[in-house]
Amino acid sequence: MPTVLGLTNKSAGPGSGPHVSSSTTMGSNARLDTISKRNYASAREMETLLWRALCDEPETLKEYLAHDCIMINPLFAGTGLPLNKDTHPNVVEALQSGGRRLTGFRFHGDPLVVEVDLMAVALVYKISVFRHSRKGIREIVASASSTWRQTAGADWLLVALHVAYADDEEG
Structure with missing residues (x-):
């Protein structure tokens, strides 16, 4: 039976197709209820x-960043100094200039996530980024941590990013 929002409160029976609603993950039937x-x-x-x-598209990064985003990322700003909107380079400049040199990335397992608040999350993970060099493709292993907050319009914005070189050995 349809509800005011156009959703149904009737359960789908077998063979009725995959469950589809705004509370379903893309490409799976896992409920995000x-x-x-x-x-x-x-x-x-x-x-x-x-x-x-x-x-792929460093020029689009601004849409993911909060106006007050802070960062330490030696992969893009070689000094490893903290960056924000007032530093030189600022966060956007550092990310956009360094991003073109990356050819790919790979998470080592799933990032660990913790809710900071109802509208904020933090992640920690290990990542490999790949760059072309004179000797071919080079893999750089790093550990990373980021914090995101959700706006009133339901967009998620990056507020903090910290990247540090890690040992090449898994363990």
């Missing part, structure tokens, strides 16, 4: 979109 589950899924999705933009 709580705010917490949606926050966890969004955190992982936004982190992937951030790194994909760093590799």
Whole structure:
């Protein structure tokens, strides 16, 4: 039976096709029926979109960044000094200039996520980024941590990113 929002409260029976609603993950039937589950899924999705933009379209990065975003990222700003909107280079400049040199990335397992608040999440993970060098493709292993907050319009914005070189050995 339809509800006011156009959703049904009738369960789909076998053979009725996959469950489709705004509370379903893309490409799977896993239900994201709580705010917490949606926050966890969004955190992982936004982190992937951030790194994909760093590799493929650095000019689009501004749409993912909060105006007050802070960062330490020696992969893009070689000094490893903290950056914000007032430093030189600022966060956007550092990410956009360094992003063109990346050819790909790979998370080592799933990023770990914790809810900071109802509308904020933090992630920690190990990542490999790949760059072309004179000797071919070079893999750089790093550990990373990021914090995202959700706006009133339901967009997620990066507020902090910390990247540090890691040992090449898994363990």
